[in-house]
Amino acid sequence: MLRHPSSKRSMVSRGFVLAVLFLAPVPWPDGQKATAQSLKAATTKTAARRRHTVVIKDVKYEPPILTVKLGSIVEWKNADIVAHTVTAVDKSFDSRIIPPGASWKLTARKTGTFDYICTLHPNMRAKLVVQ
Amino acid sequence: MNARTRIVASIGTAIVAVITLNTPAQAQAAPTDPQIVGIVIAANQIDIDYAESALAKSETKQIRDFAQQMVADHSALQKSVFDLGAKLKVTPAESDTSNALKAQAKETATKLKAVRGKAFDTAYIDNEIAYHQAVIDSVNKVLIPNAQNAELKAALTGAVPLFQGHLEHAKNVQAALK
Numbered sequence: 001m002l003r004h005p006s007s008k009r010s011m012v013s014r015g016f017v018l019a020v021l022f023l024a025p026v027p028w029p030d031g032q033k034a035t036a037q038s039l040k041a042a043t044t045k046t047a048a049r050r051r052h053t054v055v056i057k058d059v060k061y062e063p064p065i066l067t068v069k070l071g072s073i074v075e076w077k078n079a080d081i082v083a084h085t086v087t088a089v090d091k092s093f094d095s096r097i098i099p100p101g102a103s104w105k106l107t108a109r110k111t112g113t114f115d116y117i118c119t120l121h122p123n124m125r126a127k128l129v130v131q
Numbered sequence: 132m133n134a135r136t137r138i139v140a141s142i143g144t145a146i147v148a149v150i151t152l153n154t155p156a157q158a159q160a161a162p163t164d165p166q167i168v169g170i171v172i173a174a175n176q177i178d179i180d181y182a183e184s185a186l187a188k189s190e191t192k193q194i195r196d197f198a199q200q201m202v203a204d205h206s207a208l209q210k211s212v213f214d215l216g217a218k219l220k221v222t223p224a225e226s227d228t229s230n231a232l233k234a235q236a237k238e239t240a241t242k243l244k245a246v247r248g249k250a251f252d253t254a255y256i257d258n259e260i261a262y263h264q265a266v267i268d269s270v271n272k273v274l275i276p277n278a279q280n281a282e283l284k285a286a287l288t289g290a291v292p293l294f295q296g297h298l299e300h301a302k303n304v305q306a307a308l309k
Contacts, residue, residue, distance in 0.1 A: 059292035081207045082293065083200075100207070120200055121296025122303060 053077060054126070056084050056098070056118075061126035068108050070130055077103040084124065089115040161277045165224035168216050168283070170274065171290075173229040174266055175209045177236040181262070184243060185255050193304045194252045201259070204297065208290060215286055249308075256305045263298040267291060 050072045055062045057079040068074060076086050078098045086095040086104060092114060095104040108130040118124040162170060182201035185194055216223055239258060246254050270287055278284040 058289055059296055081211055082204045118296070120204075120300060121293065122299040123292060123296045 051075070054086075055079050056086075059118075059121055059124055061086075061124060064126045065129065066127070067129040067131060070108055070111055072108045072130075073105055074108060074128065075103050075105045083120060084118040085120060086116055087119050089117060162226055162228060162274065163224070164219075164221050164279050164283055166226040166228070167274050167278055167287075168212060168221055169223040169225050169229045170232065170269075171212050171287070172209065172223050173232045175205045175212065177232060178259075178262065179205045179209070180236065180240065181243075181255065181258065184240060185251075188247065189252050189255065191249075191252050191308070193307055194255060197256070197259070197300060197304050200300070201297065204293065208293065211286070215282065219280055219282060221280065221283070252308060253305075256301055256308065259301040260298060260305060263294050263301060267294045267298065270294070 050069060052066060052068050052072055052074045054066055054074060054076045056076055059080065059082075061076075066074065076095065076098065078084055078100055081100055083097050083099050085097060086093070086106075088094065092110070093106055093116070095106075097120075098104050108128070111130045114128045114130070116126055116128060178201055182198040182205070185198035186202070189195055189198070215221075243251065243254055243258070270291055275284055275287045278287055
């Protein structure tokens with residue numbers, strides 16, 4: 001059976017396309033994977049930036065000055081042997097009593113510099129700066 | 132000088148004299164580590180006892196809240212002192228100083244029993260201010276310099292901010308009651 005000349009050409013062109021597909025690097029699936037990974041890393045980094053911890057120990061807040069972005073969540077963890085509070089001097093936030101081992105979270109909804117103290121041990125003073 | 136002022140003046144002077152070893156009996160001997168632990172245990176228990184008398188007698192919220200904090204804080208500190216003593220194998224020892232503290236505290240308790248209502252509240256908080264100031268002075272001037280064990284020395288140093296916090300809180304309560 002004689003092959004039609006156009007069939008041979010189309011077979012060659014099909015073969016060429018298949019070779020290109022299988023032998024050449026295919027950027028499209030790997031690129032999508034790279035984008036997903038970058039997006040996940042960026043999301044994780046953003047989430048990490050927006051969560052902060054202040055450790056209360058030895059009658060001190062550490063760090064004594066914390067600067068965060070608006071909308072961040074700050075968690076105070078009481079690692080001391082006695083209870084403490086986190087009380088803004090301007091009364092804009094007040095954890096009330098945080099027993100040893102417990103913690104308290106605040107979402108920073110307002111920009112500004114907030115001095116705060118422990119009402120039980122007023123020599124404990126620190127600052128929260130929200131930008 | 133009114134009765135309240137006399138109570139406070141006598142308490143402060145006596146405690147400072149006892150703890151800073153300015154009485155003839157103690158003038159010669161600096162405390163050993165076991166005696167230092169014994170003094171801290173006595174000092175903690177004394178303030179717990181004062182607080183419990185306030186909780187039994189006062190109806191004023193700021194006084195009761197403060198007294199509750201003194202029970203909680205000094206009990207936690209007491210536990211840490213016992214734990215540290217066990218860890219360092221230092222058995223608390225009585226001394227002329229710890230015995231004199233206890234005797235002085237007994238006298239103070241008798242004077243506090245003799246007053247009631249606002250007079251009690253005022254006498255209690257005034258005593259807390261004098262007592263904590265005396266304890267801070269004694270820890271800084273006598274106990275820390277004489278502590279031989281480094282961990283004991285560090286623990287005493289670490290306790291000072293807690294006593295200072297109590298002192299400031301007591302002053303705030305005193306101001307609020309005026």
